[in-house]
Amino acid sequence: xxxxxxxxxxxxxxxxxxxxxxxxxxxxxxxxxxxxxxxxxxxxxxxxxxxxxxxxxxxxxxxxxxxxxxxxxxxxxxxxxxxxxxxxxxxxxxxxxxxxxxxxxxxxxxxxxxxxxxxxxxxxxxxxxxxxxxxxxxxxxxxxxxxxxxxxxxxxxxxxxxxxxxxxxxxxxxx
Numbered sequence: 001x002x003x004x005x006x007x008x009x010x011x012x013x014x015x016x017x018x019x020x021x022x023x024x025x026x027x028x029x030x031x032x033x034x035x036x037x038x039x040x041x042x043x044x045x046x047x048x049x050x051x052x053x054x055x056x057x058x059x060x061x062x063x064x065x066x067x068x069x070x071x072x073x074x075x076x077x078x079x080x081x082x083x084x085x086x087x088x089x090x091x092x093x094x095x096x097x098x099x100x101x102x103x104x105x106x107x108x109x110x111x112x113x114x115x116x117x118x119x120x121x122x123x124x125x126x127x128x129x130x131x132x133x134x135x136x137x138x139x140x141x142x143x144x145x146x147x148x149x150x151x152x153x154x155x156x157x158x159x160x161x162x163x164x165x166x167x168x169x170x171x172x173x174x175x
Contacts, residue, residue, distance in 0.1 A: 043101070043104075044058060044083055044101060044104055044105060044108070045058075045083070046082065046083060046084075047080040047081060047082060047083065048080075048081050048083055048086070048105070049062075049065070049078040049079065049080055049081065050078065050079045050081050051064075051065040051077055051078050051079075052077040052078075053091075054090065054091060055091045055092065055093055056081070056089065056091065056092045056093065056096075056097075056105075057078070057092075057093045057096045058093070058096040058097065058101060059096050060078055060080075062093060062095060062096050063095070064093055064095055065077065065078055065093075083105075083108055084108075084112065084174060085112065085140070086105070086108065086109055086112060087109055087112055087113055087116065088109055089102070089105055089106055089109055092105070111174075112174070115172075115173065115174035118172055118173060118174075119139075119140060119143065119173055119174070120136070122152075122156075122173070123136055123139050125161075129159065131155070143173055143175065144175065146175075149169075149170060149173070149175065150166065153166050153169050153170075156169070
């Protein structure tokens with residue numbers, strides 16, 4: 001009987017080691033899934049949100065900006081910021097942003113600065129040539145409309161400006 005007991009203990013120990021190894025594999029696989037899910041969760045959309053402390057958030061329902069007023073009602077002191085218009089990043093929410101999202105936002109800011117120079121050049125040249133323009137901020141929203149951008153493209157061609165194809169012109173302006 002003693003050899004059977006010894007073999008069963010060895011078998012139990014082997015089975016326990018096998019279960020432990022499978023459990024460790026399962027836990028490590030789940031942590032990779034959680035990590036990739038977190039990276040997907042923090043992708044930037046058309047808007048990010050600035051709270052009243054000038055901190056940028058990706059999620060407008062971030063618990064760090066949810067507050068209650070004196071009567072106990074929830075208030076959300078946020079301002080939506082279009083990602084195509086943001087030029088600099090000073091303070092971001094540690095809960096909303098990870099390294100990947102921060103790098104993406106920083107790259108957007110660099111891209112927007114380059115595009116803004118091109119838009120300002122177009123705005124200024126239109127003003128110099130006698131075309132009445134709105135304020136620069138309204139002009140940017142004007143450019144976002146495809147029909148208006150096409151009209152501006154045809155105007156640029158009539159003036160003889162080298163603006164390339166319509167697709168190149170739109171890309172040049174950030175659209």
